[in-house]
Amino acid sequence: MTAGTLHPTLAVLNRQLTLYRRLWQASIFSSFVLPVLFLISIGIGVGRYVGSVEGVDYLSWIVPGVLASTAFQIALGESTYAVLGDFKYVRAYHAMRATPVRPVDMVCGHLLYLVLRAEAAVLAFLVVVVFFGGLHSPWSLATPVVCGLLIAATAAPVTAFAARIDHDSYFSLLFRLVMIPSTLFAGVFFPVEQLPAVVRPLAYASPMWHGVEMCRAATLGRATAWPLAVHVGYLLVWAVGGVALAVLAFRRRLED
């Protein structure tokens, strides 16, 4: 590669960032304001009645949960309509297909963009949380890494799904069956152990729980529920498997 040339994956990232420069206002509330509102209303408001959970004040207990769920929701939400729209209406992927950009570049460029976008929300939230005294360990610095992994583990399979379907009504299924249950039951607001034993495996299956668990271990400075390698490995399987499925789905959708 000669000086000044750009890898096609980064060229796709460049397009997404250029688009985001035009459209960022729409995401300010959901990415930056809403997580703080959750922290105030649930962490402080509800926390006053809850007291402490697992030996820490409730606000400190849900900080890592809200952090991971912010990353999770951006990753999932931005891999749905945006991906389908770029196939169906904008046909941006068809435009890329006529250039040296390969399906793997399209998928990885999109994921890189989401990691950057969601990390911006993660970092902003962390700064706010410092003022609430919600971080209790230097390991908190590792949470952006955990969130990056969670973003990839979520966005990659959802991107594959979005590239397979032909109608956006499937997304409401995804929101109702995956996003909302994960947010409510995968350890963000209360320990998964509170769930009946029969439904607990559903929480364990969600990438969100593993992200929350690792973030919580980091901000509270304690050990993870399961061995760290299991949490990381599980998210890696989703991320790598999701990328493979997404590349296949893009290739199939763009071939004729």
Next chain:
Amino acid sequence: MADQPLIFARDLVKRFGDFTAVDGIDLEVAPGEAFGFLGPNGAGKSSTMRMIGCVSVPTSGELRILGMDPVRDGTAIRARLGVCPQLDNLDPDLTVRENLTTYARYFGLSRSESHRRADELLEFVRLSDRAKGKVEPLSGGMKRRLTIARALVNEPDLVLLDEPTTGLDPQARHLLWERLFRLKQRGTTLVLTTHYMDEAEQLCDRLVVMDGGKIIAEGSPRSLIETYSTAEVVELRFPDGLDFNADYAAKLAGVGERIDPLPDRVLVYADDGDAALAEVHRRGLTPSTVLVRRSTLEDVFLQLTGRTLVD
């Protein structure tokens, strides 16, 4: 290398399930040529273009683009092609200029180089004053010009234009043709599909006529007209012609080279249109309207297939 064809196809076939879109065509396009595919919708033009653009895999036959194999070397070939697709796929949320700069970077161009080329191309397609505006409010002709500018951003060896002026008003078409003609004069190799006769005559050095997935004729516009038509055509419309054009055709037997009764008019093919018209009048026939015109590729297509081109 210099006289190696940019496109070489032998017995090229594309099937979609049971449907054969392209049915064994042979092609050679030389550097600097303006080459056209002429035919009605469904003739196989776009399928052929997509195989040439390395986005559709041939079912069988041999295809070489820029001397390379489109399946194995697709990425390397696409790096040297400029593609203007039939359906616009501009980014509506980006500005006009950003549409060019983001696309330029898909080819690995640096930021400064992509900006330089974007400005130069906006000048070329006369959209400089819209550079900072959104794409959405642009007219159809402006969007198509922007898509053509985008196709030129990598300084391609071969430009593919799939129905470049379909759906545009006459004024927009003429401006586009003028720009494409300018490109052709610079020596850019153009390959285009069209179902407009006048477009093929204006822009193509050489063309193939396609119908039902096959090439049914090949040559320069002039030589096709000379081979398959006469120099001039007389169009006759009779007041009761809708029911009796076949009868009028019988009465016109022997006038000109050939008589073609269409549902709405009778065509008389003759090298001297005025002489043929004099003979029509001498036979006591009184058409309500008369048009003596130069023969076009439309007449060639009619002669080859028995059908008009744009139905």
